[in-house]
Amino acid sequence: MGIRRFDHVGINVDDLDAAVAFFVALGLEASPVQQMEGGYLDDILALEGVRTEMVYLTVPGGVDASGVALPGSSAFELSRYVHPGGAGPDAPGGAAASAPNAHGPRHVCFEVDDLDASLAVVAEHGHAPLGRVIETHGYRLVYVRGPEGLIVELAQRLG
Known part of the structure; x- marks a missing residue:
């Protein structure tokens, strides 16, 4: 097994x-x-x-x-x-359940070729980063809130 x-x-x-x-x-x-x-x-x-x-x-x-x-x-x-x-965000527990630190599924991460270009696409679709872009452990990373409040992490490998 x-x-x-x-x-x-x-x-x-x-x-x-x-x-x-x-x-x-x-x-x-x-x-x-x-x-x-x-x-x-x-x-x-x-x-x-x-x-x-x-x-x-x-x-x-x-x-x-x-x-x-x-x-x-x-x-x-x-x-x-x-x-x-x-059951959308207005369902019982919807607002609390959408917080990035709430228990349960919180985000999905995609490795991208060009983080800045990906952020431009995010903006073109009317969405924005949750926080600032950081560099850590060999990556540039950012969380964005996408359609219907989905949290998406974008990661660009450095070097």
């Missing part, structure tokens, strides 16, 4: 198009939108009448023509719940 590899991380959003556009602009590749409903989704999620739209995002070359992550590749899965609707 053992873990073989990291497969994917799933993030639920209300505006799938805006979230996909943001991450594609940063350099990820997107699969086609997949419409999924009922059956096994109802079973695994313990919900009824589930309908979702989902996109897999990977580093360039990480998905096949059908949008499935290639062996050895990891994916960032963005989903929009059509039914039942998603």
Whole structure:
């Protein structure tokens, strides 16, 4: 028994198009939108009448023509719940749950080629850094708040 590899991380959003556009602009590749409903989704999620739209995002070359992550590749899965609707930041605990130091999933980190160019893309999409750019442990790092409050760390390897 053992873990073989990291497969994917799933993030639920209300505006799938805006979230996909943001991450594609940063350099990820997107699969086609997949419409999924009922059956096994109802079973695994313990919900009824589930309908979702989902996109897999990977580093360039990480998905096949059908949008499935290639062996050895990891994916960032963005989903929009059509039914039942998603629980956004106004749901109970939403504001506290969105704090960077709250328990649970807080951020996703992507290594980028050019941090300054990536920050320009972030600004073009109407988002901004949470703090200042720092240099530590051989990287330039910054946290940004992206679509729907998602916290994204951008890391540029130095040298």
